[in-house]
Amino acid sequence: TGLTPRESNSAIDEISAAKTDEEKQLVIEKYNALEQKHIDEQKKNAKQIDGYWGTIDKAVEYLIDCRNKGESVCIDFNGKMLYSADVTLESAYLQITGLTPKESNSVIDEISAAKTDEEKQSIIEKYNALKQKHIDEQNISQKQKEKLKELLEKRKVYEEKKENLDEKYTLYEQTNDLRDETKEQVDVLDKNGRGK
DSSP: OOSOHHHHHHHHHHHHHOOSHHHHHHHHHHHHHHHHHHHHHHHHTOEEOOOOOOSHHHHHHHHHHHHHTTOOEEEEETTEEEETTTOOHHHHHHHHHSSOHHHHHHHHHHHHHOOSHHHHHHHHHHHHHHHHHHHHHHHHHHHHHHHHHHHHHHHHHHHHHHHHHHHHHHHHHHHHHHHHHHHHHHHHHHHTTTTO
């Protein structure tokens, strides 16, 4: 993952300590956001490697090997930047072709098996619609990430305000306790003749 061992352990502890599914989900989202922050930092500092990679599979294999060695690198594959920080075979295919590896292989097989230009065109249209579906899903996912970030910021503000209110309430309680003690002491003094 993009988390340090300490962060991973903290995440596990916080998830275990969460009392509700909602609390668990908030912890997961918090650490997902932290992981994404680390990945973004690695991408920002990635060293670009030039070369000919042949296939998507070979390019991804190279990047994963670099990641396993602790190297933050990126490559340009047909105009698309792939990063060792977060590359997967699935994400690379989606980024480069707009299709998953399985879908990419299927379109090649189906076009090869097509007998007429009309059949080929129909297959291309089917897979173009599938590409658009993937693009729409990525856009929704990005909007969800932005909404999550906004919600996490709101929760942080809420927690800070709650903490401030808790402190004020504690002071209020302490003030009431002191007032009650003072009143009791005045009553005792009054009974013992302070007023005479």
